[in-house]
Amino acid sequence: MSDVAERVKKIVIEHLGVDADKVVDNANFIEDLGADSLDTVELVMAFEEEFSVEIPDDAAETIVTVGDAVNFLEKATAA
Amino acid sequence: MFDLSGKTALVTGASGGIGKEIARALHAQGARVAISGTRREALDALAAELGSRVEMLPCDLSDAQAVEALVPASEAALGGLDILVSNAGVTRDNLFMRMKDEEWDNVIAINLTASFRLARACVKSMMRKRFGRIIGITSVVGVVGNAGQGNYAASKAGMIGMFKSLASEVASRNVTVNCVAPGFIESPMTDALNEKQRAAVLTTVPMGRLGTGAEIAASVVYLASSEASYVTGQTLHVNGGMAMI
Numbered sequence: 001m002s003d004v005a006e007r008v009k010k011i012v013i014e015h016l017g018v019d020a021d022k023v024v025d026n027a028n029f030i031e032d033l034g035a036d037s038l039d040t041v042e043l044v045m046a047f048e049e050e051f052s053v054e055i056p057d058d059a060a061e062t063i064v065t066v067g068d069a070v071n072f073l074e075k076a077t078a079a
Numbered sequence: 080m081f082d083l084s085g086k087t088a089l090v091t092g093a094s095g096g097i098g099k100e101i102a103r104a105l106h107a108q109g110a111r112v113a114i115s116g117t118r119r120e121a122l123d124a125l126a127a128e129l130g131s132r133v134e135m136l137p138c139d140l141s142d143a144q145a146v147e148a149l150v151p152a153s154e155a156a157l158g159g160l161d162i163l164v165s166n167a168g169v170t171r172d173n174l175f176m177r178m179k180d181e182e183w184d185n186v187i188a189i190n191l192t193a194s195f196r197l198a199r200a201c202v203k204s205m206m207r208k209r210f211g212r213i214i215g216i217t218s219v220v221g222v223v224g225n226a227g228q229g230n231y232a233a234s235k236a237g238m239i240g241m242f243k244s245l246a247s248e249v250a251s252r253n254v255t256v257n258c259v260a261p262g263f264i265e266s267p268m269t270d271a272l273n274e275k276q277r278a279a280v281l282t283t284v285p286m287g288r289l290g291t292g293a294e295i296a297a298s299v300v301y302l303a304s305s306e307a308s309y310v311t312g313q314t315l316h317v318n319g320g321m322a323m324i
Contacts, residue, residue: 038248045207
Protein backbone atom coordinates (compact mmCIF):
# COMPACT_ATOMS: atom_id res chain seq x y z
CA MET A 1 0.00 0.00 0.00
CA SER A 2 1.28 3.42 -0.94
CA ASP A 3 2.02 6.02 1.67
CA VAL A 4 -0.86 8.14 0.40
CA ALA A 5 -3.27 5.21 0.64
CA GLU A 6 -2.22 4.53 4.17
CA ARG A 7 -2.70 8.11 5.27
CA VAL A 8 -6.08 8.32 3.52
CA LYS A 9 -7.28 5.13 5.19
CA LYS A 10 -6.12 6.31 8.59
CA ILE A 11 -8.16 9.51 8.21
CA VAL A 12 -11.23 7.61 7.07
CA ILE A 13 -10.99 5.14 9.96
CA GLU A 14 -10.57 7.90 12.52
CA HIS A 15 -13.18 10.17 11.08
CA LEU A 16 -15.96 7.69 10.41
CA GLY A 17 -15.14 5.36 13.27
CA VAL A 18 -15.22 2.28 11.04
CA ASP A 19 -13.19 -0.93 11.15
CA ALA A 20 -9.95 -0.92 9.18
CA ASP A 21 -10.93 -4.00 7.18
CA LYS A 22 -13.94 -2.18 5.76
CA VAL A 23 -11.82 0.65 4.40
CA VAL A 24 -10.97 -0.91 1.04
CA ASP A 25 -10.42 0.85 -2.27
CA ASN A 26 -13.91 0.32 -3.61
CA ALA A 27 -15.67 1.22 -0.36
CA ASN A 28 -18.16 4.02 -0.97
CA PHE A 29 -18.08 6.57 1.85
CA ILE A 30 -21.84 6.95 2.03
CA GLU A 31 -23.15 3.53 0.98
CA ASP A 32 -20.54 1.28 2.57
CA LEU A 33 -19.03 3.31 5.38
CA GLY A 34 -22.13 5.02 6.73
CA ALA A 35 -21.02 8.59 6.09
CA ASP A 36 -23.61 11.34 5.67
CA SER A 37 -23.13 14.20 3.23
CA LEU A 38 -21.62 16.40 5.93
CA ASP A 39 -19.11 13.66 6.79
CA THR A 40 -17.94 13.62 3.19
CA VAL A 41 -17.37 17.39 3.31
CA GLU A 42 -15.38 16.93 6.49
CA LEU A 43 -13.36 14.08 5.00
CA VAL A 44 -12.39 16.33 2.11
CA MET A 45 -11.40 19.03 4.60
CA ALA A 46 -9.30 16.49 6.50
CA PHE A 47 -7.60 15.35 3.28
CA GLU A 48 -6.83 18.95 2.40
CA GLU A 49 -5.20 19.45 5.76
CA GLU A 50 -3.25 16.21 5.80
CA PHE A 51 -1.88 16.62 2.29
CA SER A 52 -1.70 20.44 2.18
CA VAL A 53 -3.67 20.55 -1.05
CA GLU A 54 -6.80 22.33 -2.10
CA ILE A 55 -9.63 20.15 -3.37
CA PRO A 56 -12.09 22.25 -5.39
CA ASP A 57 -15.80 21.53 -4.99
CA ASP A 58 -16.18 19.96 -8.45
CA ALA A 59 -13.30 17.59 -7.75
CA ALA A 60 -14.63 16.82 -4.28
CA GLU A 61 -17.88 15.65 -5.85
CA THR A 62 -16.03 12.98 -7.80
CA ILE A 63 -14.44 11.52 -4.67
CA VAL A 64 -17.00 8.96 -3.56
CA THR A 65 -14.88 5.94 -2.68
CA VAL A 66 -11.68 5.42 -0.74
CA GLY A 67 -9.93 4.60 -4.02
CA ASP A 68 -11.14 7.87 -5.58
CA ALA A 69 -9.55 9.77 -2.72
CA VAL A 70 -6.28 7.86 -2.99
CA ASN A 71 -6.10 8.39 -6.75
CA PHE A 72 -6.87 12.08 -6.51
CA LEU A 73 -4.37 12.70 -3.74
CA GLU A 74 -1.62 10.63 -5.38
CA LYS A 75 -1.95 12.80 -8.47
CA ALA A 76 -2.28 16.02 -6.50
CA THR A 77 0.77 15.36 -4.36
CA ALA A 78 2.90 14.04 -7.24
CA ALA A 79 2.45 17.29 -9.15
CA MET B 80 -22.51 32.53 33.14
CA PHE B 81 -22.21 33.79 29.56
CA ASP B 82 -18.45 34.24 29.74
CA LEU B 83 -16.95 34.78 26.29
CA SER B 84 -13.30 35.09 27.29
CA GLY B 85 -11.05 33.66 24.61
CA LYS B 86 -13.84 33.71 22.03
CA THR B 87 -13.70 35.71 18.81
CA ALA B 88 -16.64 37.45 17.18
CA LEU B 89 -17.43 39.35 13.99
CA VAL B 90 -20.28 41.86 14.15
CA THR B 91 -21.50 43.38 10.89
CA GLY B 92 -23.34 46.67 10.93
CA ALA B 93 -21.38 47.66 14.02
CA SER B 94 -21.52 51.31 13.04
CA GLY B 95 -25.30 51.23 13.53
CA GLY B 96 -27.33 51.55 16.72
CA ILE B 97 -28.04 47.90 17.50
CA GLY B 98 -24.75 46.61 16.09
CA LYS B 99 -22.76 48.91 18.33
CA GLU B 100 -24.54 47.58 21.40
CA ILE B 101 -23.98 43.99 20.27
CA ALA B 102 -20.25 44.64 19.85
CA ARG B 103 -20.10 46.32 23.26
CA ALA B 104 -21.92 43.47 24.97
CA LEU B 105 -19.82 40.69 23.42
CA HIS B 106 -16.70 42.64 24.28
CA ALA B 107 -17.87 43.18 27.85
CA GLN B 108 -18.23 39.39 28.24
CA GLY B 109 -14.58 39.02 27.26
CA ALA B 110 -14.72 38.30 23.54
CA ARG B 111 -12.28 39.67 20.99
CA VAL B 112 -14.44 41.50 18.51
CA ALA B 113 -14.07 42.46 14.86
CA ILE B 114 -16.37 45.35 14.05
CA SER B 115 -17.49 45.87 10.49
CA GLY B 116 -19.63 48.57 8.96
CA THR B 117 -19.79 51.31 6.39
CA ARG B 118 -19.53 54.41 8.59
CA ARG B 119 -15.85 54.75 9.28
CA GLU B 120 -16.19 57.47 11.93
CA ALA B 121 -18.66 55.46 14.00
CA LEU B 122 -16.36 52.43 13.82
CA ASP B 123 -13.38 54.55 14.86
CA ALA B 124 -15.28 55.88 17.87
CA LEU B 125 -16.42 52.39 18.89
CA ALA B 126 -12.92 50.95 18.52
CA ALA B 127 -11.52 53.78 20.64
CA GLU B 128 -14.16 53.19 23.30
CA LEU B 129 -13.56 49.43 23.47
CA GLY B 130 -9.80 49.91 23.57
CA SER B 131 -8.27 46.47 23.51
CA ARG B 132 -9.48 43.19 21.95
CA VAL B 133 -11.02 44.99 18.98
CA GLU B 134 -10.30 44.95 15.23
CA MET B 135 -11.86 47.29 12.73
CA LEU B 136 -12.84 45.87 9.32
CA PRO B 137 -14.87 48.32 7.24
CA CYS B 138 -16.91 46.55 4.56
CA ASP B 139 -19.56 47.43 2.00
CA LEU B 140 -21.91 44.45 2.12
CA SER B 141 -23.39 45.22 -1.30
CA ASP B 142 -19.97 44.38 -2.77
CA ALA B 143 -19.82 40.58 -3.19
CA GLN B 144 -16.04 40.42 -3.23
CA ALA B 145 -15.73 42.54 -0.11
CA VAL B 146 -18.21 40.24 1.65
CA GLU B 147 -16.25 37.13 0.62
CA ALA B 148 -13.09 38.69 2.02
CA LEU B 149 -14.58 39.74 5.35
CA VAL B 150 -14.58 36.37 7.14
CA PRO B 151 -11.01 35.45 6.12
CA ALA B 152 -9.91 38.93 7.19
CA SER B 153 -11.62 38.49 10.56
CA GLU B 154 -10.09 35.04 11.04
CA ALA B 155 -6.67 36.48 10.28
CA ALA B 156 -7.11 39.49 12.55
CA LEU B 157 -8.62 37.59 15.48
CA GLY B 158 -6.88 34.23 15.04
CA GLY B 159 -10.13 32.39 14.22
CA LEU B 160 -13.83 33.09 14.34
CA ASP B 161 -16.18 31.53 16.89
CA ILE B 162 -19.16 33.86 16.64
CA LEU B 163 -20.71 35.54 13.61
CA VAL B 164 -23.36 38.17 14.23
CA SER B 165 -24.94 39.05 10.92
CA ASN B 166 -26.55 42.30 11.94
CA ALA B 167 -26.12 44.72 9.06
CA GLY B 168 -29.35 45.68 7.39
CA VAL B 169 -30.89 48.43 5.34
CA THR B 170 -34.41 49.54 4.51
CA ARG B 171 -35.64 50.92 1.22
CA ASP B 172 -39.33 51.23 2.03
CA ASN B 173 -41.95 51.69 -0.62
CA LEU B 174 -45.47 50.57 -1.32
CA PHE B 175 -45.48 47.24 -3.05
CA MET B 176 -46.95 48.47 -6.32
CA ARG B 177 -44.39 51.26 -6.48
CA MET B 178 -41.34 49.29 -5.43
CA LYS B 179 -38.50 49.45 -7.93
CA ASP B 180 -36.46 46.38 -8.79
CA GLU B 181 -33.44 48.28 -7.58
CA GLU B 182 -35.01 48.84 -4.13
CA TRP B 183 -35.86 45.17 -3.92
CA ASP B 184 -32.43 43.97 -5.12
CA ASN B 185 -30.48 46.28 -2.86
CA VAL B 186 -32.27 45.19 0.33
CA ILE B 187 -32.09 41.49 -0.57
CA ALA B 188 -28.39 41.80 -1.43
CA ILE B 189 -27.36 43.45 1.82
CA ASN B 190 -29.77 41.84 4.28
CA LEU B 191 -30.02 38.32 2.90
CA THR B 192 -27.33 37.50 0.34
CA ALA B 193 -24.52 39.01 2.41
CA SER B 194 -25.72 36.99 5.43
CA PHE B 195 -25.61 33.86 3.29
CA ARG B 196 -22.10 34.57 2.06
CA LEU B 197 -20.77 35.38 5.52
CA ALA B 198 -22.27 32.27 7.08
CA ARG B 199 -21.01 30.09 4.23
CA ALA B 200 -17.53 31.50 4.66
CA CYS B 201 -17.27 30.79 8.38
CA VAL B 202 -19.11 27.51 8.76
CA LYS B 203 -16.27 25.31 7.49
CA SER B 204 -13.81 26.28 10.19
CA MET B 205 -16.55 26.21 12.83
CA MET B 206 -17.38 22.62 11.85
CA ARG B 207 -13.74 21.71 12.05
CA LYS B 208 -13.45 23.22 15.53
CA ARG B 209 -16.69 21.60 16.64
CA PHE B 210 -17.80 24.97 17.94
CA GLY B 211 -19.51 27.90 16.35
CA ARG B 212 -22.27 30.40 16.85
CA ILE B 213 -24.03 32.05 13.95
CA ILE B 214 -26.58 34.66 14.91
CA GLY B 215 -28.73 36.56 12.45
CA ILE B 216 -30.43 39.76 13.45
CA THR B 217 -33.76 39.54 11.70
CA SER B 218 -36.93 41.47 12.52
CA VAL B 219 -40.44 40.99 13.81
CA VAL B 220 -41.45 42.28 10.38
CA GLY B 221 -40.03 39.13 8.81
CA VAL B 222 -42.66 37.15 10.68
CA VAL B 223 -45.69 39.44 10.78
CA GLY B 224 -45.09 41.61 7.68
CA ASN B 225 -45.39 45.38 7.44
CA ALA B 226 -46.97 47.70 4.90
CA GLY B 227 -44.31 49.41 2.81
CA GLN B 228 -41.63 46.88 3.69
CA GLY B 229 -42.18 44.01 1.27
CA ASN B 230 -38.49 43.89 0.42
CA TYR B 231 -37.27 44.21 4.01
CA ALA B 232 -39.80 41.68 5.33
CA ALA B 233 -38.81 39.21 2.61
CA SER B 234 -35.13 39.58 3.42
CA LYS B 235 -35.73 39.05 7.14
CA ALA B 236 -38.10 36.10 6.65
CA GLY B 237 -35.54 34.69 4.23
CA MET B 238 -32.87 34.90 6.87
CA ILE B 239 -34.98 32.91 9.31
CA GLY B 240 -35.60 30.09 6.82
CA MET B 241 -32.03 30.11 5.61
CA PHE B 242 -30.58 29.87 9.10
CA LYS B 243 -33.00 27.13 10.16
CA SER B 244 -31.74 25.12 7.18
CA LEU B 245 -28.12 25.75 8.08
CA ALA B 246 -28.88 24.92 11.71
CA SER B 247 -30.12 21.47 10.62
CA GLU B 248 -26.99 20.84 8.60
CA VAL B 249 -24.40 21.69 11.23
CA ALA B 250 -26.13 20.86 14.52
CA SER B 251 -24.23 17.58 14.86
CA ARG B 252 -20.95 19.57 14.82
CA ASN B 253 -21.93 21.77 17.75
CA VAL B 254 -22.39 24.78 15.55
CA THR B 255 -25.62 26.57 16.47
CA VAL B 256 -27.46 28.95 14.18
CA ASN B 257 -30.17 31.21 15.55
CA CYS B 258 -31.90 34.50 14.93
CA VAL B 259 -32.85 37.40 17.15
CA ALA B 260 -35.92 39.30 15.98
CA PRO B 261 -36.13 42.81 17.41
CA GLY B 262 -39.40 44.70 17.51
CA PHE B 263 -39.31 48.50 17.64
CA ILE B 264 -35.92 49.51 18.98
CA GLU B 265 -34.45 52.95 19.64
CA SER B 266 -32.12 53.40 16.68
CA PRO B 267 -31.54 55.70 13.72
CA MET B 268 -34.12 53.57 11.88
CA THR B 269 -36.87 54.36 14.40
CA ASP B 270 -35.63 57.94 15.00
CA ALA B 271 -36.89 58.59 11.48
CA LEU B 272 -40.48 58.18 12.74
CA ASN B 273 -42.34 61.38 13.58
CA GLU B 274 -44.14 61.83 16.93
CA LYS B 275 -47.48 60.72 15.56
CA GLN B 276 -46.01 57.58 13.98
CA ARG B 277 -44.14 56.88 17.16
CA ALA B 278 -47.29 57.15 19.29
CA ALA B 279 -49.13 54.87 16.86
CA VAL B 280 -46.33 52.33 17.05
CA LEU B 281 -46.37 52.33 20.83
CA THR B 282 -50.07 51.44 20.98
CA THR B 283 -49.08 48.09 19.46
CA VAL B 284 -46.44 47.36 22.11
CA PRO B 285 -47.83 46.03 25.41
CA MET B 286 -44.77 47.33 27.24
CA GLY B 287 -45.59 50.83 26.00
CA ARG B 288 -42.02 51.73 25.08
CA LEU B 289 -39.41 51.12 22.43
CA GLY B 290 -36.72 48.57 23.19
CA THR B 291 -33.04 49.40 23.47
CA GLY B 292 -30.07 48.09 21.55
CA ALA B 293 -28.70 46.75 24.82
CA GLU B 294 -31.79 44.56 25.20
CA ILE B 295 -31.11 43.03 21.77
CA ALA B 296 -27.43 42.65 22.59
CA ALA B 297 -28.21 40.69 25.76
CA SER B 298 -30.08 38.10 23.68
CA VAL B 299 -27.14 37.86 21.32
CA VAL B 300 -24.76 37.30 24.23
CA TYR B 301 -26.97 34.48 25.46
CA LEU B 302 -27.12 32.74 22.07
CA ALA B 303 -23.36 33.19 21.63
CA SER B 304 -22.57 31.66 25.00
CA SER B 305 -21.69 28.07 25.82
CA GLU B 306 -24.79 28.04 28.01
CA ALA B 307 -27.00 28.17 24.88
CA SER B 308 -25.40 25.01 23.49
CA TYR B 309 -28.73 23.17 23.03
CA VAL B 310 -30.52 26.07 21.34
CA THR B 311 -30.41 26.00 17.55
CA GLY B 312 -32.66 26.92 14.65
CA GLN B 313 -34.61 29.30 16.87
CA THR B 314 -35.77 32.85 16.53
CA LEU B 315 -35.75 34.78 19.78
CA HIS B 316 -38.31 37.59 19.65
CA VAL B 317 -37.37 40.68 21.63
CA ASN B 318 -40.26 43.05 21.10
CA GLY B 319 -41.92 44.10 24.35
CA GLY B 320 -44.81 41.75 23.66
CA MET B 321 -45.67 43.37 20.34
CA ALA B 322 -45.96 39.97 18.67
CA MET B 323 -46.21 36.83 20.76
CA ILE B 324 -45.15 34.05 18.45
